[in-house]
Amino acid sequence: MPVAGPWLRRLLPFVAWMPELRDGRILRTDFVAGLTVALVLIPQSMAYAQLAGLPPYYGLYAAFLPPLVAALFGSSRQLATGPVAVVSLMTAAALEPIAAAGGPGYIAYAITLSLIVGVFQFALGLLRLGVLVNFLSHPVVVGFTNAAAIIIATSQLDKIFGVRVEKAAHHYETVWATVVAAASYIHWPTFVMAVAAFTIMIVLRRVNRRLPNVLIAVGVTTVLAWATGFEKVQQAALDQFPASAVQEVVADQLRLRDEIPQFDARLAEARARLAETVARHGWNDARALAAQHAIDTLKLQRDRRVKTAAADLKELRAVRFRYVPGAEGAPGRYYLLANLPEGAHDDGNIWRIRTIGEDGSLEMNGGGNVVGAIPRGVPSLALPKFDLSVVLQLLSAAITISLIGFMEAISIAKAMATKTRQKVDANQELIGQGLSNVVGSLFQSYPTSGSFSRSAVNMDAGAVTGFSSVVTSLIVVVTLLWLTPLLYHLPQATLAAVIMMAVVGLINVRAIRHAWQAQRQDGVVAVVTFALTLAFAPHLDKGILVGVGLALILYLYRTMQPRVAILARHPDGTLRDAEVFGLKTCENISMIRFDGSLYFANTSYFEDKVQERVAVRPNLRYVIVVGDGINQIDATGEEMLAHLADRLEKAGIRMVFTGLKKQVIDAFQRTGLYRRLGPDRFFRTEEQALDQAWKELGGNHEADCPLNVVCPIELTPGARAS
Structure with missing residues (x-):
C-alpha cells in the first residue's frame, strides 16, 4: 500500500526494520x-x-x-x-x-x-x-x-x-x-x-x-x-548499647511507628467530620472552618513528628561504634567510637546501625556496603x-x-x-x-x-x-x-x-578551549556555565538557566551591532570595505552593506550609521543599501527603513536597495513599502544600481566616480575578503 506505508512507518517506526530480521x-x-x-x-x-x-x-x-x-x-x-x-x-x-x-x-x-x-x-x-x-x-x-x-x-x-x-x-x-x-x-x-x-x-x-x-x-x-565476608552483618539488642542517647532515639523511632497510624486514623476521622459539616452547613459556616483547622493542625503535627524522627534517625546512622565481644558467649557491647573503655579489646571493626527491626532489634554493619537483597x-x-x-x-x-x-x-x-x-x-x-x-x-x-x-x-x-x-x-x-x-x-x-x-x-576541556577560540563570547558562556554549575550544585538547573540566559544576551549583544561596511571599488574590480582596504569613496554615492538580519535590536544602529554617512558627505545624492546579508527583517526594521527613506528623500537623497533576499522583498510587498517606494528602488546587483545612479546624476560623473575605477589584477591565494 503505497499511501499507508509511509504513514504506518511514522506511527510505528519499527515496521521499517523488522523485515530486515529475515536475514539470518x-x-x-x-x-x-x-x-x-x-x-x-x-x-x-x-x-x-x-x-x-x-x-x-x-x-x-x-x-x-x-x-x-x-x-x-x-x-x-x-x-x-x-x-x-x-x-x-x-x-x-x-x-x-x-x-x-x-x-x-x-x-x-x-x-x-x-x-x-x-x-x-x-x-x-x-x-x-x-x-x-x-x-x-x-x-x-x-x-x-x-x-x-x-x-x-x-x-x-x-x-x-x-x-x-x-x-x-x-x-x-x-x-x-x-x-x-x-x-x-x-x-x-x-x-x-x-x-x-x-x-x-x-x-x-x-x-x-x-x-x-x-x-x-x-x-x-x-x-x-x-569469599572474605566483606559485608559483616550481625543482629544486636538495644540493651547492648550503653549510650542512653542511642536507646532514646531507637525507642523514639519505635514509638513513631505506632503514632503514624494513630495520626492517620485521627486525620481520617477529622476529614469525615469536615465532610459531614460542609454537607449540613456549607463551607462558610464557622464549624466547617473549625473542622478544617483541626485537620491542618493534625497534618502539621504529623509532619513535624516525622521530620524530627527522620533527622534523628539520619544522625543515628552516622554514628560509629566499637564492638567488644562478651566473655564466654555472652552478648557483646557496642560503644560509641570515642567512648571505648580503657583496657577493652574490640574486634577491630567500626560498626554502624543499618536498620531498626519491628521488635527493636538492630541490624549492625561492620564491613563494607553491598547491594544486598534484590526483589x-x-x-x-x-x-x-x-x-x-x-x-x-x-x-x-x-x-x-x-x-x-x-x-x-x-x-x-x-x-x-x-x-x-x-x-x-x-x-x-x-x-x-x-x-x-x-x-x-x-x-x-x-x-x-x-x-x-x-x-x-x-x-x-x-x-x-x-x-x-x-x-x-x-x-x-x-x-x-x-x-x-x-x-x-x-x-x-x-x-x-x-x-x-x-x-x-x-x-x-578541549571543547571549552575550542569554543573560546571560535568565539570569545561562547567561551565565556561555557566557562560561566561550568563555574556556576559547580557552585550551585546540587541545584544544577540554576547553572543551566544562567548559561542559557547569558548565551541569549550575548547573542543579542553581537547582533545589536553587526558589521556595517562602506563599499568602494578595489583595484581588482570588486566592491570591498573601504575602511579595511583604505579605498577612496564617492562624494555623491554611498554604498552601505549591512551584514546581519534587521530587527528591533539593531535598527537604531543601522539608522545611525546611515545618518553618520549623510553628515560627513554634504554632496551625497544616493544611498545604495547592499542587502545581501539581510536574511530577515521584522516590523521594527521595516518601519525604520520606510521613515529613513522618506527623510532622506526630503533631504534630496535617494535610497535604493540591491541584492535583497526573497523573504525581505515579500515582507516589503505585504506591508506596501515595495509599492510605495516603487520598483525602480530595488535592483538585483550593485552594478545595476550604480548604472541607474550615474544616469540620474547625469554629465560625466560616471567617469569621475571612484566607484567606476576598474584596474583588474590577478588575485593571489589567500587574498583578504571584503
Whole structure:
C-alpha cells in the first residue's frame, strides 16, 4: 500500500526494520550486539540508580522496558536507551530537597518524575517542537557536562572511602566533609575493593577494549566480597548499647511507628467530620472552618513528628561504634567510637546501625556496603502517584532533564547516523524517548535517556536494527527473574568505581578551549556555565538557566551591532570595505552593506550609521543599501527603513536597495513599502544600481566616480575578503 506505508512507518517506526530480521546474518549480529550491551548495562544501571539516590535494583527496572520502547518508537536504530550518569545526577538533585534519598517517598517522586519527563518529551515530539533543544547552545552543554562529570565523580567519594557524611547545602561542602572524614575514618577494605575494581577496568580496557571490563570487575569483586565476608552483618539488642542517647532515639523511632497510624486514623476521622459539616452547613459556616483547622493542625503535627524522627534517625546512622565481644558467649557491647573503655579489646571493626527491626532489634554493619537483597521478578504495573503539588515542585527539574537528556540522546543518534547513513528524525526521537519514560514510569523506572557509552558498544558490536535493544531488555528480564541472588554481595564501592570510570569521558576541556577560540563570547558562556554549575550544585538547573540566559544576551549583544561596511571599488574590480582596504569613496554615492538580519535590536544602529554617512558627505545624492546579508527583517526594521527613506528623500537623497533576499522583498510587498517606494528602488546587483545612479546624476560623473575605477589584477591565494 503505497499511501499507508509511509504513514504506518511514522506511527510505528519499527515496521521499517523488522523485515530486515529475515536475514539470518543481521538477526545473529543484532542478538550478539544486544547481549554485549546488556553485559555493560546491568552493572551500569545499578551504579546509576545509586547515583540517583535510589536502591541499586531500581537501575535494573529502568533498564527493563525503556530500551525496548525507545528502540521501537524512536528513529535511531543503534541508540541504546537506559539509565545515564547526567540524568541520574539531575534526578538526585531534583528529589533530595523534598525527600530522604532511598525512602518510599523519594522512590515515588522519582517514578513520578519519569512520567512528567516522558509526557513533556512526547508532547514536544507530537507538536514537532524538537527545535526547542536548540536553545541549549553547544557552549552551555559543554560547560554543564564538564561540571556535571566532576560533580558525579566527587559524589562517589564517600562510597570509595567507606565513610558516611551528611549532605551539605552545597556540593563542594559535602566533598570537603567527605575528605575530612576519610582522613580519620577511612574503611580500608572498602577502599581496597574500589581500587581493585579500578585496576581491573583500566587494565582490561588497555588490553582489549572489546572485553566486558565492567562486568568482569563486578564479577571479581562480588566473588571477593562473598569469599572474605566483606559485608559483616550481625543482629544486636538495644540493651547492648550503653549510650542512653542511642536507646532514646531507637525507642523514639519505635514509638513513631505506632503514632503514624494513630495520626492517620485521627486525620481520617477529622476529614469525615469536615465532610459531614460542609454537607449540613456549607463551607462558610464557622464549624466547617473549625473542622478544617483541626485537620491542618493534625497534618502539621504529623509532619513535624516525622521530620524530627527522620533527622534523628539520619544522625543515628552516622554514628560509629566499637564492638567488644562478651566473655564466654555472652552478648557483646557496642560503644560509641570515642567512648571505648580503657583496657577493652574490640574486634577491630567500626560498626554502624543499618536498620531498626519491628521488635527493636538492630541490624549492625561492620564491613563494607553491598547491594544486598534484590526483589526477584520484573516490576509490577502500577500508576505513579500523581499529586499536583508534587508535580508543580518537579516541573522545572523535569523540563531541564527532558531537554538535557534529549540533547544527549539526539547528539549520539546523529553521530551514529553519519556513519550508518541513516536518517534521524529529532521529533520522532522525542516521541520514542518520551514513550520510553512514560512506559518506564508504569513499571517503577526513574528518568532515562540515550547513553553515549552503550550506544558506542552497540555500534561497535555491529547492531543493524533496533532489535539489539529488544535483546538487551530481554537479558535484563532474565537477570531480574533468575540472577538477582548473584548480585547480593556486589560492593557499592565497585558501583562507585563504575560511575567514576564512566564519567571520565565526559570531561572535555578541549571543547571549552575550542569554543573560546571560535568565539570569545561562547567561551565565556561555557566557562560561566561550568563555574556556576559547580557552585550551585546540587541545584544544577540554576547553572543551566544562567548559561542559557547569558548565551541569549550575548547573542543579542553581537547582533545589536553587526558589521556595517562602506563599499568602494578595489583595484581588482570588486566592491570591498573601504575602511579595511583604505579605498577612496564617492562624494555623491554611498554604498552601505549591512551584514546581519534587521530587527528591533539593531535598527537604531543601522539608522545611525546611515545618518553618520549623510553628515560627513554634504554632496551625497544616493544611498545604495547592499542587502545581501539581510536574511530577515521584522516590523521594527521595516518601519525604520520606510521613515529613513522618506527623510532622506526630503533631504534630496535617494535610497535604493540591491541584492535583497526573497523573504525581505515579500515582507516589503505585504506591508506596501515595495509599492510605495516603487520598483525602480530595488535592483538585483550593485552594478545595476550604480548604472541607474550615474544616469540620474547625469554629465560625466560616471567617469569621475571612484566607484567606476576598474584596474583588474590577478588575485593571489589567500587574498583578504571584503
